[in-house]
Amino acid sequence: MFDMMKMMGKLKEVQENVKKAQEGLKDITATGESGAGMVTATVNGNKEVIDLEIDESLITKEDSDMMKDLIIAAINKAISEADVKSKEHMKKATEGMIPNIPGFDLNNMV
Template sequence: MFGDIMGMMGKLKETQEKVKATKERLNTILIDEKSSDGQLKITLTANREIKSIEIDDTLLQDKEQLQDYLVLTLNKAIEKATAVHEAELAAVAKEGMPNIPGMDSLFK
């Protein structure tokens, strides 16, 4: 009984270390998103940290259009980054979970 508990505790610690390493690796995965006409480009990490914003000079003439482009493009980039982030962490979490019937459906 105690061997099982100790084994599970070891597996939990190993999974926690893998999650931490995965989060660090997600800082190196870059997500690029462009506006539909290519006048705005956003780059962020899979941890959803903005790395760069490139704005075409023509957008600087229209404040409202620039604001709209920023909102739309940032939201699309964040959505993509979140999908990558969640998929990567779910894979690590699933790998570290004990085989409990019915639990596998939580990580799909």
């Protein structure tokens, strides 16, 4: 028979584990580079830019448009990698907690 109290307890446990996993996202880092490494951006699992390195040879007024494009490309690559790592982190943190229900994806909670 279906035990509603047991299910509610399990749901609370899942919520706590998801919260802990989300807090751990700040410790995940991903790096993207562009321009053969001339620009490197690092983001965390919360998709926040935490570091940016620009090769000194790019820092001239004439190259500002190119530098802007390279920075955007590096940040977008880093965010994309962080998204993949974040989903893997959340999947591991909640693995085995609830049954595999089609359409129910805890990754959407991040």
